[in-house]
Amino acid sequence: MIMKNERRDFLKTAAIISLGTATHISKAGNLLAVEGVTSAFELPPLGYAFDALEPYIDAQTMQIHHDKHHLAYVTKLNEAIEKEPSLKGKTLEELIKNINGTPESVRGAIRNHGGGHWNHSMFWQLLKKDTKPQEKTLAAINANFDSMENFKKEFEKSAMGVFGSGWAWVVVNNGKLSIINTPNQDNPLMDIATKQGKPILAIDVWEHAYYLKYQNKRAEYVSNFWNVLNWDKVETLVKG
Numbered sequence: 104m105i106m107k108n109e110r111r112d113f114l115k116t117a118a119i120i121s122l123g124t125a126t127h128i129s130k131a132g133n134l135l136a137v138e139g140v141t142s143a144f145e146l147p148p149l150g151y152a153f154d155a156l157e158p159y160i161d162a163q164t165m166q167i168h169h170d171k172h173h174l175a176y177v178t179k180l181n182e183a184i185e186k187e188p189s190l191k192g193k194t195l196e197e198l199i200k201n202i203n204g205t206p207e208s209v210r211g212a213i214r215n216h217g218g219g220h221w222n223h224s225m226f227w228q229l230l231k232k233d234t235k236p237q238e239k240t241l242a243a244i245n246a247n248f249d250s251m252e253n254f255k256k257e258f259e260k261s262a263m264g265v266f267g268s269g270w271a272w273v274v275v276n277n278g279k280l281s282i283i284n285t286p287n288q289d290n291p292l293m294d295i296a297t298k299q300g301k302p303i304l305a306i307d308v309w310e311h312a313y314y315l316k317y318q319n320k321r322a323e324y325v326s327n328f329w330n331v332l333n334w335d336k337v338e339t340l341v342k343g
């Protein structure tokens with residue numbers, strides 16, 4: 104359940120941002136409009152109900168994950184850009200693809216919060232119950248991993264191999280699929296990633312993504328992920 108005050112603040116934030124004014128949320132939760140700023144990144148809507156992924160991902164986790172964690176990445180990304188005017192007007196992808204070239208004073212903030220915003224914006228779209236792998240996805244998985252069973256095994260192994268917080272991904276490079284993982288909020292689009300590529304599938308293995316329901320049982324969360332993976336979305340990314 105969203106508490107009344109939180110809902111009010113969220114709506115207020117959304118309203119102010121939609122008017123084209125960047126906002127900050129202070130530690131006390133008060134909104135401060137920043138004069139002279141005409142654009143800021145926004146928290147995208149989840150696109151479905153918090154309980155839409157039950158019983159595999161619980162409503163409370165989804166609400167906190169989207170309304171608190173993702174919002175914090177967006178807010179802190181906007182704060183970092185405020186500190187470094189040369190970054191204003193850049194797209195999110197332009198920002199995260201050039202971490203090495205980002206002024207040092209905000210490099211860590213852009214990496215963590217820009218990455219956090221990009222990763223979660225993609226992740227919400229990758230979640231939907233009751234979808235099945237489609238033609239192009241199946242062909243690509245069979246060609247690269249021999250079978251769906253083997254692919255799932257390799258992906259789960261990668262997700263389990265993330266030490267601490269991070270993500271496991273499937274990326275495409277010149278038609279070839281690979282499974283990789285990244286620490287924290289890094290992603291395969293970043294110039295600092297050890298392996299780059301276009302992400303087509305991802306799982307968030309930060310504890311905030313599963314701890315309320317699964318506690319320390321990451322393996323159970325990861326194996327249940329197949330019940331909520333939006334294969335329809337994966338198909339559009341494989342094709343693209």
Ligand SMILES: [Fe+2]
Pocket residue numbers: 168172223307309311312
């Ligand atoms: Fe997350």
